[in-house]
Amino acid sequence: MLADIRLVAAKDLRIEWRSRVTLSQVVPFALLVLVLFGFALDANRPVLDAATSGLYWVTVLFVGVMSVQRATAIETTDGARRALLLAGVEPAAVFLGKAVAVALQLLFVEVVLVGGVIVLFDASIESLPLLTATCLVASVGIAAAGTLLGALVAGVRARETVLPILLLPVLAPVLIGATRAFDDALGTVAVDGWAWLGLLAGFGAINTVLGALAYGVLLEET
Amino acid sequence: MSIIRLQAAVALIGRFPALAGIDLEVGEGEVVLVQGPNGAGKSTLLRLCAGLMRLESGEGTVLGHDLATERPSIRRSVGLLGHDTALYDDLTVRENLDFWARASRVDEAAVTPAMERLGVADRLHDVPVALLSAGQRRRVALAAVVVRRPRLWLLDEPHAGLDPSGRDLVDQLVVDAAAAGATVLLSSHEVDRTLELATRRITVAGGTITGDVTDAR
Amino acid sequence: MQEINHTGSRTTRLLGAAVIVGLVALVLLGWFVAPEDDDQQDAVRMIFVHVPSAIWTYIAFVTTAIGSVMWLVRRSVWWDTVAAAAAEIGVLFCGLTLFTGSVWGRPTWNTYWDWGDVRLVTTLILFLMMIGYLSVRSLGGPESATATRAAIVGVMAAAILPIVNRSVEWWENNTLHQKSSLTDGNLEDMTLFTLVVGLIVWGLFFWWAILHRFRIAWLEREIRSSDLDRALVERRAEGEPGASPLEERV
Amino acid sequence: MTHVGYLLVGWGTTFAVGLVYTATLLRRGRRLTARVPADRRRWMTAEDT
Numbered sequence: 001m002l003a004d005i006r007l008v009a010a011k012d013l014r015i016e017w018r019s020r021v022t023l024s025q026v027v028p029f030a031l032l033v034l035v036l037f038g039f040a041l042d043a044n045r046p047v048l049d050a051a052t053s054g055l056y057w058v059t060v061l062f063v064g065v066m067s068v069q070r071a072t073a074i075e076t077t078d079g080a081r082r083a084l085l086l087a088g089v090e091p092a093a094v095f096l097g098k099a100v101a102v103a104l105q106l107l108f109v110e111v112v113l114v115g116g117v118i119v120l121f122d123a124s125i126e127s128l129p130l131l132t133a134t135c136l137v138a139s140v141g142i143a144a145a146g147t148l149l150g151a152l153v154a155g156v157r158a159r160e161t162v163l164p165i166l167l168l169p170v171l172a173p174v175l176i177g178a179t180r181a182f183d184d185a186l187g188t189v190a191v192d193g194w195a196w197l198g199l200l201a202g203f204g205a206i207n208t209v210l211g212a213l214a215y216g217v218l219l220e221e222t
Numbered sequence: 223m224s225i226i227r228l229q230a231a232v233a234l235i236g237r238f239p240a241l242a243g244i245d246l247e248v249g250e251g252e253v254v255l256v257q258g259p260n261g262a263g264k265s266t267l268l269r270l271c272a273g274l275m276r277l278e279s280g281e282g283t284v285l286g287h288d289l290a291t292e293r294p295s296i297r298r299s300v301g302l303l304g305h306d307t308a309l310y311d312d313l314t315v316r317e318n319l320d321f322w323a324r325a326s327r328v329d330e331a332a333v334t335p336a337m338e339r340l341g342v343a344d345r346l347h348d349v350p351v352a353l354l355s356a357g358q359r360r361r362v363a364l365a366a367v368v369v370r371r372p373r374l375w376l377l378d379e380p381h382a383g384l385d386p387s388g389r390d391l392v393d394q395l396v397v398d399a400a401a402a403g404a405t406v407l408l409s410s411h412e413v414d415r416t417l418e419l420a421t422r423r424i425t426v427a428g429g430t431i432t433g434d435v436t437d438a439r
Numbered sequence: 440m441q442e443i444n445h446t447g448s449r450t451t452r453l454l455g456a457a458v459i460v461g462l463v464a465l466v467l468l469g470w471f472v473a474p475e476d477d478d479q480q481d482a483v484r485m486i487f488v489h490v491p492s493a494i495w496t497y498i499a500f501v502t503t504a505i506g507s508v509m510w511l512v513r514r515s516v517w518w519d520t521v522a523a524a525a526a527e528i529g530v531l532f533c534g535l536t537l538f539t540g541s542v543w544g545r546p547t548w549n550t551y552w553d554w555g556d557v558r559l560v561t562t563l564i565l566f567l568m569m570i571g572y573l574s575v576r577s578l579g580g581p582e583s584a585t586a587t588r589a590a591i592v593g594v595m596a597a598a599i600l601p602i603v604n605r606s607v608e609w610w611e612n613n614t615l616h617q618k619s620s621l622t623d624g625n626l627e628d629m630t631l632f633t634l635v636v637g638l639i640v641w642g643l644f645f646w647w648a649i650l651h652r653f654r655i656a657w658l659e660r661e662i663r664s665s666d667l668d669r670a671l672v673e674r675r676a677e678g679e680p681g682a683s684p685l686e687e688r689v
Numbered sequence: 690m691t692h693v694g695y696l697l698v699g700w701g702t703t704f705a706v707g708l709v710y711t712a713t714l715l716r717r718g719r720r721l722t723a724r725v726p727a728d729r730r731r732w733m734t735a736e737d738t
Contacts, residue, residue, distance in 0.1 A: 003324075004325070007321070007324050007325060011310070011313070011321050014312075014313065014317065015310055015312040015313060018312040018313065018350070019312050074310065074312075079304065079305075079306030079307075079308045080308050080309075080310065082274065082304070082306075082308065083308030083322070084325065085274065085297055086272065086274070086297050086300070086302055087297075087298075087322060087325035087326045088294065088295075088297055088298030088325075088326060088327070089325050145595075148591070148595070149592075149595075152575070152588045152591055152592070153575075153578070153588075155580075156578045156579075156580060157578075157579070158578070162571075162574055162575070162578065165567075165570065165571050165574055166568075166571040166574075166575065166592065168567075169564055169567035169568045169571060170568060170571075170595065170596075170599060172564045172567075172603060172606070173599065173602045173603050173605075173606040176606045176607070176610045177606055180609075180610060195609070196609070199602065199605060199606055199609070202602055203599065203602050206598050206599060206602065207595075207599070210594065210595060210598055214511075214591045214594070217511060217587055217591070218587065218588070218591070221581070221583060221584040221587050221588075235581075235667075235671060236581055236582060236664055236667040236668070236671075237664040237665075237667065237668055238667060238668050238671040238672070240671070260674065260675070260677070261671065261674040261675035261676075261677070262675070428675065444719060444722050444723055445715065445718050445719045445722055446714075446715075446718030446719075446721075446722060447715075447718070462704070466700070469700075470696075475691075480691040480692065481690050481691045481692050481693070481696065482691065482692040482695060482696070484696050485695070485696060485699045485700075488699055488700050488703045489699070492703070531706065531710055534706075535702070535703050535706060538699075538702060538703075539699045539702075539703060542695055542698050542699045542702075543695070543699060545695060546692050546695055644707065648710070648711070648714060651714040651715070651718055652714060654718060655714065655717050655718050655721055658718075658721035658722060658724075658725050659721060661725050662721065662724055662725060
């Protein structure tokens with residue numbers, strides 16, 4: 001099972017590395033969104049400072065939707081999903097493998113965005129452990145919910161527009177939780193970030209379990 | 223020991239009886255040619271035997287596994303070549319085959335001989351699949367089946383899209399597979415070519431088997 | 440059985456009549472009999488519409504979640520149709536809940552949208568998720584695939600609703616916003632009675648609507664399946680004469 | 690009677706939406722029933738899923 005997870009994750013990451021979409025398109029897009037927020041709010045310094053973590057995580061959510069769409073596209077070409085079934089790989093392993101690949105890509109973009117936020121919004125990190133923990137746990141939640149919903153709309157005509165409608169409301173708790181945790185980590189609001197981290201962990205756990213169970217049912221439907 | 227045993231098997235696409243009561247018994251080592259017009263149910267029959275479809279009614283076993291309850295284990299032990307080649311365009315030929323070999327829990331050492339066998343080893347092995355022609359893609363897909371060394375080969379129009387040398391290659395593969403004790407079920411529109419290959423010919427029409435001739439070869 | 444050309448039946452006619460009678464009673468009770476509130480005066484009468492909608496919204500979504508699970512576990516077509524019917528009515532009630540909530544919020548908290556009201560914000564997120572559910576329902580493709588996709592969205596919405604509620608609750612508390620205590624306060628018996636009447640009327644309407652919507656969903660399924668049948672029969676007929684090597688799906 | 694305006698909007702919209710939905714349900718029901726052949730028109734009850 002673990003070998004299958006590593007196998008699928010490695011495959012997705014190699015395809016991603018080969019086409020460099022994350023590097024060449026997703027990261028610039030994320031930074032661009034930050035810049036646009038900067039234009040919109042910069043004149044008003046206090047608002048920008050207070051909103052930094054919120055803007056950060058809205059940007060990450062958009063990036064999440066894009067990465068999930070990419071990851072899903074990989075499998076829909078040429079009946080790969082059916083072949084995975086045929087190869088006898090555990091569906092849960094396929095799900096976890098793809099989720100890991102999405103999570104890692106998200107983490108990469110998040111690190112870049114932390115740099116962006118420090119430079120562009122001159123945020124200062126008060127608690128690095130909380131910051132990194134939040135990124136890790138939130139990425140797991142986004143990747144888990146995203147990978148399942150991505151597979152759900154795979155092969156459907158209007159999947160580019162349906163996925164955001166499905167995914168973004170589901171990620172509302174992640175947006176709320178991660179933003180609050182970052183407020184604590186960046187010292188902008190006196191709030192207990194670690195409690196919020198627990199909530200994020202709950203969200204991640206539920207979606208990981210649900211995804212692992214439901215992915216097989218979805219693959220069977222092809 | 224019968225490799226495939228189907229009794230009154232019915233498989234639906236939506237509500238349409240793609241297979242409307244199939245009775246079929248295929249023994250080990252047989253090479254069965256499945257013929258019939260479009261929409262007759264050839265592809266569905268192959269996909270049913272591969273464990274990819276739900277058995278609506280009737281019963282059946284493939285390689286000793288029950289079609290209703292043990293479909294995952296059936297899928298693990300068959301090699302299906304369908305219309306789509308299930309390859310990742312961004313990966314090279316070797317990377318694709320390595321992936322499918324490891325996914326099928328087969329030793330990767332089998333990849334190189336399979337590639338040589340299908341003539342995609344020398345120039346093509348590090349070429350991304352996206353750049354290959356349709357015929358070359360089918361050879362790689364065939365290589366993926368060869369690598370798994372399945373006991374039951376399910377080939378859906380294996381000759382389609384191949385040049386003459388490719389078609390001979392397919393014939394040779396089928397002969398070698400049967401010689402090695404595997405069972406082959408292949409559907410094809412090229413009636414003349416595949417005739418000598420097959421030990422048995424069944425015709426499918428309207429979702430049922432309308433003819434079953436065992437050649438006295 | 441005489442020719443029926445509508446989705447009605449004796450039960451739905453009975454229910455329909457009961458709903459109409461109930462609504463008349465509710466208006467009389469709600470507007471004239473029930474007492475006004477000390478600080479809200481008559482604005483409180485919105486409760487008789489807002490609360491029943493909210494409660495029946497959640498009942499509808501629980502029905503959808505149950506139907507989704509029953510489809511995934513037992514592939515029960517009947518439950519899948521129930522889930523689809525309940526979801527549409529749930530979204531309608533949810534919209535009404537949000538609308539009446541904000542209209543009521545205007546005079547009471549002088550804002551149309553009150554981010555501080557945990558229930559309102561949670562219901563909004565649920566509303567968006569269930570709109571996603573309905574869009575998945577209309578994606579097309581094979582019946583069983585659509586049912587499975589919708590069922591997974593249904594289960595997912597139900598699974599993360601507690602997390603959504605908790606996250607909104609914590610988030611709202613941290614902003615130390617004055618929590619609306621209206622619905623939890625002690626209600627005079629007349630108000631309580633009217634509220635119960637409201638709940639009953641909404642329940643009858645829900646029952647009436649889901650019977651019709653179930654039958655409509657069932658008929659739609661019939662039509663879609665027979666269309667697929669005809670297409671495949673066509674394909675088979677077209678395939679009969681010479682075998683053309685075009686890509687064959689069946 | 691205070692806030693009559695808000696109450697009218699709140700209650701009125703609820704009833705209006707209810708009425709419109711009722712009408713669409715009945716119309717959809719009638720239109721769809723016509724398109725389905727008589728034998729298949731019977732909607733199954735709980736047991737025969």
